[in-house]
Amino acid sequence: MSETWLDQVAWDAAGLVAAIAQDAASGKLLMMAWMNREALAETARTGRAVYWSRSRAKLWRKGEESGHEQKVRGIRLDCDGDVVVLEVEQVGGIACHTGHGRCFFRKLENGVWVETEPVIRPPGEIYNPGR
């Protein structure tokens, strides 16, 4: 298959593009991460979200430790080509490593960030291999 579509992404100086994951059914915004060319290509090929972990400097197959994979139902690109949106089905209903349903669980209320959404499963249970 031609890789023209990958060339049309406006990769930044580090070879990355911002990637936003949105729940395909509810429309909820789940998380934002980064992808390099390999991550986006694999995501499109396999239908499973793969990001580039900047802190670990390696491919991050979402759910590889937690089991909370993202099944990709659609991939969108913005007008400037430097932001990708993944429309996903979030396995387990938990996108965030904190155990919240999504990373955007804090809301500004009267000058304070308030947790408005619960922890669905404690991280100790998610990442404990003896679970």
Added chain:
Amino acid sequence: MSETWLDQVAWDAAGLVAAIAQDAASGKLLMMAWMNREALAETARTGRAVYWSRSRAKLWRKGEESGHEQKVRGIRLDCDGDVVVLEVEQVGGIACHTGHGRCFFRKLENGVWVETEPVIRPPGEIYNPGR
């Protein structure tokens, strides 16, 4: 008012945070841009979205030229503190400078980016001061 909430944002090396705008009513993802501290402070104070234009290196009061302001109904922060979500009411129903309703009007279909959403109003009409 205390600015503790601004200190809790994980500003990057350039002093910026990623900012995603989502339609508060429909849940549609509209655009992604960047904010510096001043932009986020003004957004929270005025209830109108203000970004930092990296290309023009100045504050960008969304809608200042197009009239397509964003009225902010909620501000969220992610787990790492380096992504902000604005839940907005998009004035005019057009978030993108291309005249599309939102910047994510292209979708990957069989290895090609396809425009799946229409131009609502041509840019020539939006930005022409003689309109």
